[in-house]
Amino acid sequence: MSLKIKTEFGGYKKLNFGTFFNPASIAIVGASPNEKSISGRTLNNLIKYEFQGEIYPVNPKYKEINKIPTFPDINSINGPIDLAILIVPAKSIPNVIEQCLNRNVPNVIIYSSGFAESGSDGEGLQNYLEEVSNRGDIRILGPNCQGIFNVKNNVAASFSGALNLPSISSGPVAFASQSGALGFSTFNQLQEEGIGFNYVVSTGNEVDLEVSDFLLEFAKQKDTDILISYVEGFKNPDKLLDLAEICLIEQKPLITFKVGESEVGAIAASSHTAALVGAGELYDSLFQQLGFIKVKDIDEISDLCKLLTKTKKPSGNRVGIVTTSGGAGVIIADQCSINDLEVPKLNNRTIENLSNYLPDFGSSINPVDLTAQIASSNKLFSDSINTIAEDPNIDILVVALTMVTGERSAEMAQFLIDKSKEINKPLVVIWMAGDKLAKPGLELLKKEKIACFKSPKRCIEAINKLVKIHSNFKRKNEMLTFISDKRRLLKNEISIENNLFEYKAKKWLEKNGLPITHEKLAHSAVEAGEYAKDIGFPVALKVQSEKIPHKTDIGGVILNLKTVEEVENAYQKIESEVLQKANLEEIDGILVQEMISDGVELFVGCTVDKQLGPSITFGLGGIFVEAIKDTKTVLPPLSKIQAKRLIEEIQGYNIMKGFRGQKPVNIDLLSEFISNFSIICASLKQSIQIDINPVVANSNGVKIVDALVVVEEEN
Amino acid sequence: MSLKIKTEFGGYKKLNFGTFFNPASIAIVGASPNEKSISGRTLNNLIKYEFQGEIYPVNPKYKEINKIPTFPDINSINGPIDLAILIVPAKSIPNVIEQCLNRNVPNVIIYSSGFAESGSDGEGLQNYLEEVSNRGDIRILGPNCQGIFNVKNNVAASFSGALNLPSISSGPVAFASQSGALGFSTFNQLQEEGIGFNYVVSTGNEVDLEVSDFLLEFAKQKDTDILISYVEGFKNPDKLLDLAEICLIEQKPLITFKVGESEVGAIAASSHTAALVGAGELYDSLFQQLGFIKVKDIDEISDLCKLLTKTKKPSGNRVGIVTTSGGAGVIIADQCSINDLEVPKLNNRTIENLSNYLPDFGSSINPVDLTAQIASSNKLFSDSINTIAEDPNIDILVVALTMVTGERSAEMAQFLIDKSKEINKPLVVIWMAGDKLAKPGLELLKKEKIACFKSPKRCIEAINKLVKIHSNFKRKNEMLTFISDKRRLLKNEISIENNLFEYKAKKWLEKNGLPITHEKLAHSAVEAGEYAKDIGFPVALKVQSEKIPHKTDIGGVILNLKTVEEVENAYQKIESEVLQKANLEEIDGILVQEMISDGVELFVGCTVDKQLGPSITFGLGGIFVEAIKDTKTVLPPLSKIQAKRLIEEIQGYNIMKGFRGQKPVNIDLLSEFISNFSIICASLKQSIQIDINPVVANSNGVKIVDALVVVEEEN
Structure with missing residues (x-):
């Protein structure tokens, strides 16, 4: 699978906000006089909320529905159509879409289900929709969605039961939800709590328009101050960066309800709207780095909106x-x-x-x-x-x-x-x-709109998020720099052709400006002895071959060699034993490497996620990286200050500060190292995995002792 | 301060449940015709809820209140008084109490505040009440409380606004709360959710009767199935064990809202009802070991009660x-x-x-x-x-x-x-x-009493607790054994007179049946050499003196000595250097100790909490115990199976399982070691701290390498 990261900033189509949310005319294809059908409910909602434009019901069976003249097909409608709502079986959709294309309809909403979420036939139909929307003449919302509601200007193009509320209040909230049921349920619950909305949209299978397309436009609306999203995943990092930027500049909080983070949840999510779901921790970090607020329940949205709409701004915590x-x-x-x-x-x-x-x-x-x-x-x-x-x-x-x-x-x-x-x-x-x-x-x-809670827990959790929002706004410049650096670095392209084992991996990292141990690859015992003299004793010998991933296990590493003689003997020992045990004809050579006498062993790694791009992981190294999992993952690039914050966030920081008489690690140089590594990683687009384990940090500085680069095959 | 642990099981007075909750007569001292006063509200509530016994208002200013004959003082009342409610200023309380003692009133409720929670004058009054109740003739609820409500039998001896509900439903819940406001607020909120109560009691400053006294009796009531408590701390471990036992036997869940766990919260709690507050983690472990369910919010209580009263029992998770x-x-x-x-x-x-x-x-x-x-x-x-x-x-x-x-x-x-x-x-x-x-x-x-939630988060969290309750009941026998072992071991008394440094601490632990390294204390270089031969090479030398707590820092430890000569030289080096650096006249000697070549360094420790008694802590040892804090604390004694579970709960278990080609640790012997250590600790009553760090565990077994016992001065 090829990565969906687009290299050119802003290289995506914008939503037609005007004709989508304030259409002059709406066609309902598959209109019905049955008030209980989703089609009938949509027509009724448009009328009930006093839509000011033209409504064109389309159904060959009727001359009129609710006294509105009804057309046999799209072609028969006179005048332009800004928006068409398609409520016909999945298999009829291509035909209707072609008619819409003929009539230059710029926007369609597809309620119908039966696409990628339901197996191979549906997948074919979904592919067709993707292809049509890629051509660029028509924008598609859905399929498998519940439409839109422009509360502010009375455009109720939805069949949701939430529109049956006796009164609806307009207000500063805009909500884009992948799930229609959840989106309108949230809208319903917040409305009953007295929280006013401008816009609600449900995006369903997101064959074309996705949650972030809407958020990007909502953020630009003057009367909209609070953005909410319900998502199973974000597909386009460029849009996310743009979205974060506009939210920070406009000082509009974005509340994200991100689901599908458990294994079972992820499976359910993929069955639901066929979106790939990224790992929870990665999203947590990204949202934190971009200033988004993450929630796990509708109550949390409701509570936070209550504070955002009803209280003054806090200046601290x-x-x-x-x-x-x-x-x-x-x-x-x-x-x-x-x-x-x-x-x-x-x-x-x-x-x-x-x-x-x-x-x-x-x-x-x-x-x-x-x-x-x-x-x-x-x-x-x-x-x-x-x-x-x-x-x-x-x-x-x-x-x-x-x-x-x-x-x-x-x-x-x-x-x-x-x-x-x-x-x-x-x-x-x-x-x-x-x-x-x-x-x-x-x-x-x-x-009187005073924020009032029954539960201390919910109240304090909401205040915590409110404080975070305002402290993010204060750190605006740092976050904006992160965003622009990330964009710039994404335009670079660093690529690696083959897997790189220890010696080559370190050479590559050194070429990219990172410090590694003094070392040379020897091809004979005598050469090894000479190299050791140059490097200075004691040294370590380590066998090098891509066929030996776990060199310690078969005696391929000997440490702490103090004389030329010891080095030469060790060389011979490794060569004979390893060739025999690993059943190999030859090795690349044996690495003669300086020994670092003291310091803390750390782990620094990078992986590239299909949706969110490169991430870097930092923590205690050696056996602890896997056993204790004292690590934290963030998205590159990091400034030196951000790298320092990352170092301070792992528990192992206590050891680095100088434990039991040890000199403290030079945190300044370590921060610089991590920042530099993160800048390299920020330009990676291939599916690559880099493990630096360990990098040793002590009071003098930082050196990479062992490393590995694995280029994953694209599938 | 002396420890409040009572050594004799059951050596505490029982609540007079009959006369307290079903009194034949109630005197209200400080009765008032003012319906808005707390006194007037209490009288009204007794009448409104149709109390079936005698009511004796006491106030010299009135002949009658609400048409009920009113008495100038307690002495003037004819006939027995089962319960007196005192609503007079704090300074008048001793006088009224003396009258009650004269008239053999068995139970009093004191609403009045102005005691330990409000400074030195109040403390004197509170001491007086403690002394009176210790004499044993009268039981006191409060002061600074809001009384009781026997919903089942219509005894509303409280002034709480919660009693203004238009209708009250009786049911299986009984609630004992230190805070009156919180207790009756919870009662109110749960009633509005349709959850029925039998008993509510607020205990305030707990000068005599405390939350656990009530829970113990509630658990025995046939019609009461669910116990709830709100507490800032428990003072008496004996009662807690009895309470856990009866709850397990009767299969009645106990939901505990334990507050005051943050530093600020603890200060606030102590200002509030003058109770000492124990550490959060210790309570968490104890509650888990006794099968109590801990909550942090009234919503959690309400949600769980909804499930307990409205659903069938789950047989799994x-x-x-x-x-x-x-x-x-x-x-x-x-x-x-x-x-x-x-x-x-x-x-x-x-x-x-x-x-x-x-x-x-x-x-x-x-x-x-x-x-x-x-x-x-x-x-x-x-x-x-x-x-x-x-x-x-x-x-x-x-x-x-x-x-x-x-x-x-x-x-x-x-x-x-x-x-x-x-x-x-x-x-x-x-x-x-x-x-x-x-x-x-x-x-x-x-x-129709079907459990229904709006929030998935709240629903699933409640189901999680429901499942835990029933899985605790299934593990009843294991928990009952823990309780009876704990009681038995509390009756033992192991005491230690002085601090014990390495050598002596290990001797004491060995005497108590725990394995330590082979070692001998040498007083000369020659002796050291001989001991080393007996023990077997390599050995370590470690200086022993209670004046040198950090022996490594001043060169007091030399490891890996392989010959008699090396041992003798090392002895002399330590002796001369240490005496000089530490500026000492003499040392106890130098310990010759076997070296353990491989294994995982672990930490096992014990502290004794003033309220909850001994607790043991287990985790990765060496520098990791303090730096990484991969530890878990539980209350002793542990069976071997429980010890094994403890081992599996720390992250370091991954290392013990055999990491990167290392042989796995013998978990069976390690479990036995921890279980044995826990049994020793279970009998400790002094304020003592034991640190075993490290104990090394490998595939052959477990050995204590270093240890320290500190006897804290009682203050």
Whole structure:
């Protein structure tokens, strides 16, 4: 399979946003008067949401449907058609598509299933659609999708049951989902939580238009501030980079619900929309490097949108917790520590001020337990909250209530609404009571758009993501540099023809500017002895042959040779034993290599993913790379600073810092090494695997001791 | 501080369950006609919930309250008083308690705050209460609590707002909570989810009665099947063992919401109810060893209770997923893999049968996407679900719906209700739609007590806990043995007087039956040479002095000595250099120790926690114990099988299994070693720390190479 990475930035077709989301005319091919059919539901939705353009039902059986003149086929329609919705059996699709091409219809939506997700016949049909869309005259959404909903401008080209809501609210959210059911279910659930949408689109099998095509356009819309996606995989790294760039520049968060990460999930995903699914860890790293927020549940989307649409921006991660119950404070503090949120001490002035209001049974540390008594006095409660909100150590205020119910709940809600407007930091409410008893208060908060949660866990997890979004925006320049470097390096092409075993692999790495051990390939015992003198004792001898991948196991490595004599003897020993044991006629030679006396053995590797391109992995080396798996994988290129951060993220960093009297590793040189390696890897497009194991790092620097490059056959 | 571990099993007082939860008479001291006061609310609740016994309001200001004759003080009440609720300022409490003692009141509940949680004055009052309760004539609940609610028999001795619910349902749940606000908030939220309770109690500062006292009695009640606790810490290991035992024997799950595990949370917890908080990891291990289920949020309690009260028992962890949307199936499969649930392949017969119903665009792997088309035919949907439910590879059936809404939702709900009765495995529904649109269906499921979730994540996490509960019950005998062994060993007393450095520590461990290296303490170079001959070459020399904790750092260790001469020279070198560098007059001697040529260096240690007693930690040794932290901590004693499980749980197990041509470690002997060590540790009561680092394990066995015992000063 050839890699789908396109070398030219922006070398992909853009979505016709205007005619797709604001068409002047829509044809429904396979229109039906049956209101329960998906076709009938689509027509009804267009009418119900007051679509302002022309509607052309197409069905040879009817003269009119719902009093709208109906056409026997596409050709019979007068006037231009901006969008055609195809609701006919899979096997009839090619015929209809040809008609659309004839009439220059720029966009079609195919609801029908029966394509790549359902076996060989369907695959043939899907191939046909791919080919048609590659020609470039028509853009296809689907097949196996549930259409689009432009909430803002009332274009409801979908049959989803979610459109049956009694009222729909427009707002800053745009959602592109591979799964129609999940996409519209999320839309439904968020709408019921009071979160407004501009656009919803479901992309199904993605024969042409994919989730990222829509996100790219959504990000450009002035009135759209929050992007959400549900995806099983991304196919085009170029689009991802462009998408990340625009999101960072426009400061619009992208929330991604990435599924299919378990083995079973991946199989199910491939059966579902026939997309290849990449490895979870790789996506995690990429999303982190690009500033996307990853979620695993609709609740997480809903919770985060609640904060994004209802609170002020936090300037940091320090949470001030105000409760009316000590227990609630403890739970919230525990949750903050599980997440990356700080619960800092209040500053002295705050504590001094608080001691004016707090009776002796409250506690003026953070979390601050104001007790139910204080909470029952609006004045004292208000003064206390103001005092804490003014503390320079606090970025976000969480106010937690427990059983504040009935009439009192409405008073409390009004108090919090006023308070939220008054203070200039985000104020988030946790209200731990049942919906029935706290109804008056909860409804008021919802109406006045104050972020309120029942579960401390969900609240704190959402705040954690909100903080991450804003800290990503602050690190915008670093991320934009990553993106532009990555684009530039993807245009380079470094390629390798054959597998490279130790000696050759190290030569190749050295040629690319990386430090390797002093070493020479000897072809006789005498030569080995001479080389050893040049290099300096002690040395190691290592047999070199691509037919011996595990040279230690058959006695092909002898370490710590201290004299010419020892070297010569060792050469002969290896040559005779290895040739015999490995049953070989000849070897490439025996490598004479300097010994590095101290340092930490590390692993640095690279693989190239079919969808996401090259990734690099770093961790403890030697036997630990496989046994302990203290490694982390990220996408290249890394700056020196990013490489340093990577080093600090593995547990083995504790050893590098200088353990039990050892001198610390020169982290500066190690960072430079990893950064340089990552820049080489960023230009790899072949399916290649590079293992550097070990590279030894000590106080003097870094040297590659052993390496291997495997070129995988393309299949 | 002295340890709170009681050596005699069962040596604690039992709660008077009868007079406490079913009192014939209740006095309210500090009664008030003000309906908004906590006192007035308590009186009203007793009346509203139709308490069948006598109520005696006590307040010298009133002749009657709510038409109930009111007494000036406890003494003036005629007849016995089973329970007194004290709602007077903290400083008046001692006076009222003395009156209660005079009148032989067996139980009091103190709502009042102002005790240990609020500084030194309060601490004095709390000490007074502790002393009174220790005398044994009166049992105290609180102070700083919100009382009790016997839902089953209508005793509402609480002022919580949760009692304002329009209707309360009785059921199998009993809840003991340290925090009153959290306890009654949880009660409120679960009631609104349709989960019935028998008992709720809030214990506050726990001056006398604590959460475990109540759980012990709840577990004995016939009509109570599910125990819930909210705790900041457990003080008495004896009670915990008894509690675990009765829960296992009666097969009643105990759900524990343990808080105060973060640093900040722990401080907040201590400010809250003045309990010492143990380390999170230790509690995690203990709960796991005793079969308790730990949660971090009220949602988790609610979700698990929903399953416990509404589904059949699962016989294993294998989930069959049936969806009407491929996307939902992928999400659920991902969640199963994050948890410990399997999504197995269906067996061939199931697949064959399914292919009869499934059109070509469905997929007959697990998750099974029946597609919206199939779901619209009750017959096909029913046959498919039956087929999957009958599959012997499946223990639990999860049926996930997306946008099934309106009238159709009620039909679907009825279908699932019938199906749930028909099949003999648990059937759990995930319905991913908003409450408004799916209302008819959701309400029907709730009414008919079918477990239904909106969030796949929450559903699968709850199923995971349900499976764990039943697998714990299956492992009952193993856990009961652990409990009885632990009790027996706690009765032993092993004590150590002084710190023991290497040589002495190993002697002590050897005396207790653990294998150590062959070694002898030499006091001269000649002696060292002779000992080395006895032991066999090569040997190591290691200086011994309690004044030299880091002997390697000052040249106090020389390894790999191969002749008598080398040993003698090394002895002299160490003696002269070490005495000089460490500036010492004398050393204990120099240890001559056998060298172990191969094997894995491991760490085994023990510490004694003030609340939970001894714990043992196992992991990779050498520098890795501190740098990589690949360790796991559990509570002793461990059987050989449990020790083996512990070994398998660390990542370093991969190295022990025989890595890169090394012979595998003898896991059998290593398990025996850990089990034996754990049995010694189980009898430790002093605050002691034992570090065995390293113990070397190889294919021949296990030997302790270095060890240290530190006796911590009691403070």
